[in-house]
Amino acid sequence: MADVTFIVDGKTLTAPAGTLLIEACKSHGIEIPAFCYYPGLSLQAACRMCVVRIEKQPKLATACTTTVAEGMNVTTESPEIAQARKATLQLLLGNHPLDCPVCDAGGECELQDMTFKYGAADSFYAEPKNHRDEQKWSPVVYFDRPRCILCYRCVRMCGEGMDIFALGVQNRGSSSVIAPNIPAQLSGVVENGTELAQLDCEQCGMCIDACPVGALTSGTYRYKTRPWEMNHTATVCTHCGDGCKTTLGVRSVSDGSEIVRGDNRDKSGMNGDFLCNKGRYAFDFANNIERLTSPLIRKDGKLTPVSWDEALTFAGNKLRDLRQDRGPNSIGVIGSNRTTNEENYLLQKFARTVIGTNNIDHHRTADFVTLATSLQGATGRFASQHDVEKSPAILLVGGDPTNQAPLTAWNIRTNVRHNNARIYIANHEGIKLRRQAKAFVQVAPFGYGAFIESLKADNDFAKSLHAEEQLVVVVGNELRGGELASLIKALPHAKFALLADYANSRGASDMGLLPDVLPGYQSLAGSTIANEYAAADTPGLDLLAMFDAAAAGNLSALYVVGSNPVKRYGIDAVTLKSTFLIVQDLFLTETAALADVVFPAANLYEKSGSVTNSYGDLQLVSKAADKAGTRSDFELIVRLAGHMGHDLKTLVPFGKGLRSDMGQSRGAQSGEADRHSVWMTANNLEPKTSPFDPFAILDEIQRLVPGYDKLLRLQLLSGNDQHISPSASGLVQITTSRKDLVLPSADTLFTSGSLTRYSPMLQDVQRHQSTEVADHLASAD
Amino acid sequence: MATIPNSIFTPTTAARFDKLATIYPVKRSALVPMLLYAQDEIGYVSDPVVAEIAQRLDLLELDVRNVLSYYSMLRTVPAGKYNVQVCTNISCMLRGGFELLDHCKHTLGIGHKETTPDGLFSLEEVECIGACCWAPAVQVNYDFHDDLTPEKMDAVLDSYRAREPK
Numbered sequence: 021m022a023d024v025t026f027i028v029d030g031k032t033l034t035a036p037a038g039t040l041l042i043e044a045c046k047s048h049g050i051e052i053p054a055f056c057y058y059p060g061l062s063l064q065a066a067c068r069m070c071v072v073r074i075e076k077q078p079k080l081a082t083a084c085t086t087t088v089a090e091g092m093n094v095t096t097e098s099p100e101i102a103q104a105r106k107a108t109l110q111l112l113l114g115n116h117p118l119d120c121p122v123c124d125a126g127g128e129c130e131l132q133d134m135t136f137k138y139g140a141a142d143s144f145y146a147e148p149k150n151h152r153d154e155q156k157w158s159p160v161v162y163f164d165r166p167r168c169i170l171c172y173r174c175v176r177m178c179g180e181g182m183d184i185f186a187l188g189v190q191n192r193g194s195s196s197v198i199a200p201n202i203p204a205q206l207s208g209v210v211e212n213g214t215e216l217a218q219l220d221c222e223q224c225g226m227c228i229d230a231c232p233v234g235a236l237t238s239g240t241y242r243y244k245t246r247p248w249e250m251n252h253t254a255t256v257c258t259h260c261g262d263g264c265k266t267t268l269g270v271r272s273v274s275d276g277s278e279i280v281r282g283d284n285r286d287k288s289g290m291n292g293d294f295l296c297n298k299g300r301y302a303f304d305f306a307n308n309i310e311r312l313t314s315p316l317i318r319k320d321g322k323l324t325p326v327s328w329d330e331a332l333t334f335a336g337n338k339l340r341d342l343r344q345d346r347g348p349n350s351i352g353v354i355g356s357n358r359t360t361n362e363e364n365y366l367l368q369k370f371a372r373t374v375i376g377t378n379n380i381d382h383h384r385t386a387d388f389v390t391l392a393t394s395l396q397g398a399t400g401r402f403a404s405q406h407d408v409e410k411s412p413a414i415l416l417v418g419g420d421p422t423n424q425a426p427l428t429a430w431n432i433r434t435n436v437r438h439n440n441a442r443i444y445i446a447n448h449e450g451i452k453l454r455r456q457a458k459a460f461v462q463v464a465p466f467g468y469g470a471f472i473e474s475l476k477a478d479n480d481f482a483k484s485l486h487a488e489e490q491l492v493v494v495v496g497n498e499l500r501g502g503e504l505a506s507l508i509k510a511l512p513h514a515k516f517a518l519l520a521d522y523a524n525s526r527g528a529s530d531m532g533l534l535p536d537v538l539p540g541y542q543s544l545a546g547s548t549i550a551n552e553y554a555a556a557d558t559p560g561l562d563l564l565a566m567f568d569a570a571a572a573g574n575l576s577a578l579y580v581v582g583s584n585p586v587k588r589y590g591i592d593a594v595t596l597k598s599t600f601l602i603v604q605d606l607f608l609t610e611t612a613a614l615a616d617v618v619f620p621a622a623n624l625y626e627k628s629g630s631v632t633n634s635y636g637d638l639q640l641v642s643k644a645a646d647k648a649g650t651r652s653d654f655e656l657i658v659r660l661a662g663h664m665g666h667d668l669k670t671l672v673p674f675g676k677g678l679r680s681d682m683g684q685s686r687g688a689q690s691g692e693a694d695r696h697s698v699w700m701t702a703n704n705l706e707p708k709t710s711p712f713d714p715f716a717i718l719d720e721i722q723r724l725v726p727g728y729d730k731l732l733r734l735q736l737l738s739g740n741d742q743h744i745s746p747s748a749s750g751l752v753q754i755t756t757s758r759k760d761l762v763l764p765s766a767d768t769l770f771t772s773g774s775l776t777r778y779s780p781m782l783q784d785v786q787r788h789q790s791t792e793v794a795d796h797l798a799s800a801d
Numbered sequence: 802m803a804t805i806p807n808s809i810f811t812p813t814t815a816a817r818f819d820k821l822a823t824i825y826p827v828k829r830s831a832l833v834p835m836l837l838y839a840q841d842e843i844g845y846v847s848d849p850v851v852a853e854i855a856q857r858l859d860l861l862e863l864d865v866r867n868v869l870s871y872y873s874m875l876r877t878v879p880a881g882k883y884n885v886q887v888c889t890n891i892s893c894m895l896r897g898g899f900e901l902l903d904h905c906k907h908t909l910g911i912g913h914k915e916t917t918p919d920g921l922f923s924l925e926e927v928e929c930i931g932a933c934c935w936a937p938a939v940q941v942n943y944d945f946h947d948d949l950t951p952e953k954m955d956a957v958l959d960s961y962r963a964r965e966p967k
Contacts, residue, residue: 188863190870199870201863206848 026092035088042070042083045096052096053105053134055112055232056171057084060292060434061180064172068108069134072096080104102138109140115150115194116233117166125234127247131169132233150194157200157219158792159784160239160301161228168235170196174227181294183433183455186221198235202792209791220792222769223297223785224426229283230293240301240781241281245271250280253644254288254739256631258358258624259298259772261385261520262427263405263633263741265289266299268625268644275313276646279303279625290405290637290741296426297785298772303625305778306645310607312620313649323608323618328651335602335617336663339375342576342600343664348376349556352566352575355382355533356582356653357522360629360641361728362714363653364524364531365539365721366672367581372553374661374671378535378544378560383588384762385521386634387500388529392541392746394508395516402745403492403515405635409435411515413488415444417507418468419496419519422452423768425634428494428519429453444485446471448498459484468499468507475510485511494519497764520634521765522773523624527632530727530746535560540725540746549724552695562761564589571595577602579660581653582621584774586611588763604656609774620650627652629714630736637741638731655712662711672711673720699723805857809849814842818857828858832868836875845876873927881916881923883961885909886940889926892933897950901937902926904951908958921965922958 021037028045035044042052043059055067063085071080075093080101083094095101112131120126135141152165172189175198179185190199204215228236250269257266265288269281282303284295291299315331316323326334343351353371355364364382371380395401408414409431421429429452435441436456445454446461446468454460461481463471475482485491491514499507508516520526532539536559538549545557561569563585569575577600585591587610596614603612604619612618624631629641651659661671669675673696700707700719708716721728727746735742765773770786772779808815817838821831832854839850846869855862869875885905889898902924906912909922916923932938935947939954946957 185861185863188867190867192871199863199866201861203848203866 024088024090024092026088026090026094028094029096037088037090039088040084041072041086041088041092041094044088045083045094050096052083053130053137054084055130055134055169056173058173058176058230060438061173061176064176067112067169067171069105071101071104073098073101105134106138106140109135109138110143110145112169113140113143114145114147115166116169117149117151119167122243123167123234124237124242125167125231129234130232152197155217156239157217158221158223158239158788159781160223160225160297161200161219162237162239162242163198163200164235164237165197167233168198169233170198171232173230173232174198174236177226177230178221180437181430181433182222182224182226183452184221186219187227207792218788218792220789222422222426223789224295225283225297225300226294229285229295229300238281238301239784240304241269244280245269251277252286253642254284254286255625255642255644256289256523256633256639257282257295257299258523259302259775260296260425260427260767261522261525261634262291262425263289263523263631263635263637263639264291264295264299264427265639265739266295266303268303270645275648277644278307279645288739289639290409291427291430294427294430297769298782299426301781301785302772302775302779304781305606305775306623306625306647308607308778308780310778311647311650312606312608312612312618313647314620316615316618318616323613323615331617331619332659332663335619336660336665338600338616339577339579339602339660340664343375346576349379349560350574350576351375351377352379352561352569352578353377353381354563354566354578354580354583354585355380355528357383357385357520357525357528358624359524359528359582359653360624360627360631360714361524361527361531361638361721362629362717363581363657364528364533365725366654366657366717368532368534368539369553369671370657370661371579372538372555374664374666376555378556378558379566380533380560381535381563381566381761382528382533383563383583383585383765384529385525385764386497386518386529387504387762388518388520388526389534389537389541390501390504391508391516391518392529394505395745399745401515402636402743403494403517404743405431405517405633405637405741406743407492407515408432408494408517408635410439411435411441411490411492412439413442413444413491415446415485415491415493415511415514416453416457417446417471417493417495418448418463418498419494420447420449420451420453421494421519424496424521425519426769432456442484442488444481446481447496469503472503472507472510475507486513489513491515492517497521497762500762517635521767523633524631526634526636527630530632530636530725530744531721535562535565539721540727542726552724564761567591567595570599573598575599580604580611580615581657582606584609584611586614587774588765602660604653606650607774607778619656621656622647622650622652626650627654627714629654630718632744633741636727636744636746638728638736638744639741640736640739642739652712654714654717658711668711672713672716674708674711674713674716676707696720696723805853809853810839810842814838818854822857829860829864832858832860832865833872836865836869836872840875845879847877876914879916879920880925882921883941884923884925885958886925886927886930888928888930888932888936888938888940890929890933892936893929893938896936898937900951901939901949901954904954905958908955921962 023034024037025034033048052070054070056064065082065085070083072083073095074081154164175187178187186201188199200217200219202218204217207218209216228238254265254267257264266282267286268279270277270279282300314325317326355367368380442458443456444459445457446463448463448465493514493516495518542549580603601615602617603615604621605612625644628643632638727744835854851865855865887902911924913926930940932947938947
């Protein structure tokens with residue numbers, strides 16, 4: 021809309037017509053206080069804190085509901101306004117307990133800040149305060165009635181933002197109260213003879229974030245610490261493939277630093293203020309007492325704690341001997357969906373150059389190889405998470421973002437609410453997002469092939485899709501291989517994204533944790549990377565073939581990093597009895613329990629690097645917590661290579677480079693410059709000084725991996741996301757007959773693979789959700 | 802429109818509700834009338850009433866409870882057979898409304914929003930019932946009794962007791 025010019029506090033400002041005064045002021049650095057106003061949600065005008073004086077209007081007006089107009093003259097601070105706000109605060113404090121010293125919100129409470137600013141601490145009210153005890157609505161949501169200032173933010177956040185509508189306002193006047201959707205008499209939860217109201221919802225905790233005071237508090241954080249006693253680090257959530265940032269509050273403890281809180285109030289990432297249950301609370305696996313903190317070696321059939329040196333020497337020697345005796349192709353490597361790009365790249369390089377085999381794979385949760393090969397050479401056809409947030413039309417084929425990719429679901433809902441986006445859904449189930457859909461097509465189970473055929477036919481759904489000029493297609497992991505390729509072919513004008521299950525599922529594929537392609541989906545023979553690796557050009561064993569080989573006694577060793585294939589793929593323990601098994605993980609998983617050597621690894625919150633979400637948005641991972649006794653997967657891979665006697669400079673390019681006499685004209689290396697050093701110099705990058713620096717590998721990734729060559733360091737380091745398209749050409753479609761290689765993890769809102777069982781919060785919430793059912797319209801099915 | 806199998810209401814009321822849901826531009830507008838009719842039939846707004854009305858109007862039970870709890874004339878516990886509603890707004894107050902309320906409390910032995918043990922009477926202090934010209938006034942169920950004194954009130958209560966079979 022056209023810009024209008026208006027005056028605020030004597031300053032002439034400009035903003036598009038239709039902008040709310042409060043927002044226009046904010047973007048010019050003038051802060052107007054408000055409790056009930058929350059960007060992105062509907063307007064309430066309930067708190068009267070944002071009152072301003074507008075010239076020629078008889079009364080003070082609320083800035084949150086006034087749109088800017090040409091020539092408007094506004095005063096935002098004056099004795100009159102201060103008095104009005106002070107009176108509002110006095111009313112709010114009439115019932116509000118002054119328990120700030122023990123309140124979770126103390127120090128980051130909007131009411132506290134405003135009282136401090138306007139000095140309304142002395143009250144005219146002599147009546148006793150209306151007290152009610154705190155209520156536990158769910159394992160993660162607690163309600164302290166007297167602290168509530170009835171701003172309705174939580175009610176709107178839950179209804180409009182989350183599309184759950186689990187919170188309402190009951191009673192009236194000064195006895196009004198926020199109420200959860202299961203009333204006390206129906207909950208079946210009795211404590212000390214009192215029935216307790218309960219909450220049946222997605223347990224995302226958005227209501228707690230939105231709460232300006234300490235009325236709604238988090239079950240995992242309450243009464244643990246004070247906000248100012250934590251250090252905060254914004255990093256990428258380890259759970260699903262959406263790539264949300266979660267800002268972790270950490271605190272020093274005797275064995276490192278533990279995470280006490282996760283939220284995204286600072287809007288540090290592409291998720292804005294959104295986080296789901298797992299992103300907000302399921303960091304607690306990191307503090308689990310079952311964490312492995314010492315390397316283990318199997319002695320007399322029992323896993324026994326040993327020193328790092330003993331474990332690494334033993335594993336390194338054994339791997340080297342087995343490679344020599346039984347050949348590199350008798351060894352397999354399985355990577356992880358939750359380790360960083362640098363670790364994934366390093367692991368496949370370890371397999372291909374240190375061991376010398378293409379026997380490398382990971383637990384695939386989406387078919388990124390088909391996506392990359394189908395879209396090769398095309399530009400702008402890989403969708404980013406931001407496209408889901410802004411695109412005028414979205415087609416969702418398969419998948420259930422509400423449960424599997426909550427940020428995608430949030431973005432779709434927000435896009436519909438703010439921009440009237442048109443959502444088309446084809447699914448074999450009536451997923452919750454159907455409520456936002458313009459059109460819904462019921463697909464028979466395993467009937468996506470028929471659906472793709474129907475796109476060519478003359479029907480309304482197909483016609484409206486072909487009429488969309490900017491269409492983003494989000495594909496669930498039901499579709500893979502040929503079906504995915506034909507869907508991409510059927511919609512030649514659309515952008516595509518696949519939903520995958522974990523923080524770095526996309527990164528694991530992009531970085532080449534695959535037996536038949538190199539990083540960037542480059543072919544095993546002839547590509548730049550292939551030439552540099554000088555590794556075998558025959559495809560290796562995939563994950564299932566490795567276990568087949570193990571069963572046949574042909575797999576001498578298996579190195580598993582951060583993965584639990586024994587559980588995931590239902591592998592019989594006997595299969596691995598003649599295989600030397602090295603596992604590095606956080607916990608003694610089903611796979612680790614069978615191992616000969618176990619290394620305790622750090623999790624994604626305890627390391628640095630980068631990850632790529634399932635849309636291909638690359639983001640920086642920052643180290644937040646620390647756990648004594650664990651090491652990052654990066655360090656472990658490098659150390660293992662070292663203990664195998666490998667020259668580390670050829671694995672991780674650090675120091676001054678392989679050959680300091682760059683460009684020499686004589687000798688054995690003549691004519692062969694150190695390409696990495698040349699590239700580093702050309703890009704003004706400093707050589708990294710440590711073999712354990714993930715950024716040394718990032719340099720190599722940027723130099724060698726198509727798509728990642730365009731990454732911008734400044735964007736990465738400043739914590740912004742950037743979109744990566746693996747848009748190299750000349751990729752070969754590998755046809756594989758084994759469809760079961762892609763195994764969706766079927767995670768829900770309250771599970772996260774093997775980590776589920778180590779998160780007490782997730783266990784609690786699962787128990788809670790299994791007993792509480794509100795009614796037919798509420799929460800995720 | 803949702804057809805409700807096994808409605809908890811009588812066929813007449815159920816038919817009336819079917820119609821109510823269709824006559825407003827927005828379906829949920831039928832909520833308050835429905836709650837009132839339901840209360841008249843069942844005696845109070847029970848949990849099954851909330852569930853059925855929510856289903857009829859495509860609302861969440863929480864939405865129904867939000868509205869239900871706002872209005873003081875809607876109750877979620879059974880009242881007595883005769884619900885005595887004493888007005889204490891300004892006209893009635895000036896003409897002895899509070900004396901009348903105290904008298905009722907005393908003679909019935911119950912307080913505000915309470916019910917006698919035999920379930921015959923319940924007592925409520927209410928806001929203006931629109932009978933200011935003949936204050937003080939009392940409404941028993943849907944019957945009005947005006948220009949009252951404590952003595953006349955006793956007679957009113959007795960007349961209701963007399964309706965009961967001995």
